Amino acid sequence: MKCITIVEDEALMREELSDILRKAGYQVDEILTFDHVAEQLLERSPDLVLLDLNLPGDSGFQVCRELKRKSAIPILVLTSRDQLRDELHALDLGADEFLTKPCRRERLLARVANVIRRYEGRAHLLEGSGFLLDRQTYTLYLDNRSVVLPKNQGKLLEVFLIHRGEIVTKNDLCLALWQTTEYIDENALQVNLTRLKKTMASLGMRQQIAPVRGVGYRLIAEDGQTS
Amino acid sequence: MKCITIVEDEALMREELSDILRKAGYQVDEILTFDHVAEQLLERSPDLVLLDLNLPGDSGFQVCRELKRKSAIPILVLTSRDQLRDELHALDLGADEFLTKPCRRERLLARVANVIRRYEGRAHLLEGSGFLLDRQTYTLYLDNRSVVLPKNQGKLLEVFLIHRGEIVTKNDLCLALWQTTEYIDENALQVNLTRLKKTMASLGMRQQIAPVRGVGYRLIAEDGQTS
DNA sequence: TCCGATCCTTACACCATCTGTAAGTGTTCC
DNA sequence: GGAACACTTACAGATGGTGTAAGGATCGGA
16 A cells, blocks of 8 residues: 655644545555654655645755655645745755645545656666666666666666765675675676676766775766766 | 657647747657557657647547557646646546646746656656566566566566557467567467466566467456456 | 367476686786 | 786686476366
8 A cells, every 4th residue: 555644734734635645545644743854754755745835844845855865755745835936946856746735636636646656666766877776676777778787787886876976995895795794805896897887888878987096986977077 | 868749739839839848958849640649659759748638630638548558658748628627537547747728938847857857767668557567678666676577578578568458369479579470389488478477476466367268368457357 | 078179387408697716917106 | 116906808607597398287169
């Protein structure tokens, strides 16, 4: 069953939304304290967030931005402020849908179902600059193509993406590959890195794995930007 | 550069939309004959379709349904009919966004960008009931998991999804597997089907491949509905 | 209820691909 | 120039996908 978290401070409206969604077969969950909202949401990691813009603590925009930076949880912004500016801003911050209150029950449910459907299977996607990586299968999405990476190459790229732009030590990489740091086979790691580089190049990716002498590696864009 | 195809019979409106989108940096493409619209769209396979509901030939709904059955190309329905019924119907048929004309330039562009962003990397996804299949890698998305199917199993499932619910002949399946109908190895096909069934079962999929004696197979939901 | 046609299962051997090993070649920087 | 570090290449073992073969199960008409 799909789980939805409502972020709305007006009790009456919250009850109403909750009721509608529950009757439609969703498991509903409510945020009741309005600071560190994004963290609370990350904690619960629902399948969808219903977010009001006017909150007592954090602003809805702030929540939106923060949540989207750290996850791919879909957000439906629902507000009484009927302002184009708000809508554009919310969408720009990564919201997936925008509705104004009051809102017909049918429309709400249709949009909710729509967003959830569109997010099917995206839960484990890591975002790189210009591509996506599925953490479960190591399927790489790039432009209009998709490729399944060999497990080891996938694991390496995954580590680089989790530490976006930062330096990744050889230890980190070895751990990711073999779940142990005891017996570090630098050479084997090296070979796997070379292979990843080769496939990235063959896919025309504009990222490079650059060595940081004596420490580890970093994933950078070709123009020098950290990725 | 992202490519958008406009399906709109009114020349004036078409020009205006085209202009707005081009200025925003999209490559724009227009459909000018309004039958077999879905096929034309599949041919071009743009990154987004802007679809009017009132068309001289095919109805917009029809186009929507047909396109979504055979691809995951995102559709933004743009219509002058401001009816909740239309909106619900369009969304139900798989449309991704719904806007009413006239529409502010900024809102249009925001929604377009939003849909395209959400679809990053989803271009080759086929939709089944309750799961998605990547046609390039045969990655299967189901609930919150994803699995890469072996090539043959992927090819078979792909054929079933393209002919959703219809009967698929052994010929079709052999063609998909070996690109030839000359030498049909019924047994090899059989074994591959068994393997697909087994992985589907192990994933808890509520679809079944049912034999149609003497003809071929059909993918049906466990409750008997064609999938 | 029997029998042939159709459909299904299982085990095995082949083959492609991924992976680690080994040995040697570049590169950097003091 | 040399030592540490980084990279490349080729090879062989392991893994997992595929076709083959043989036999078992099921269906449906006589």
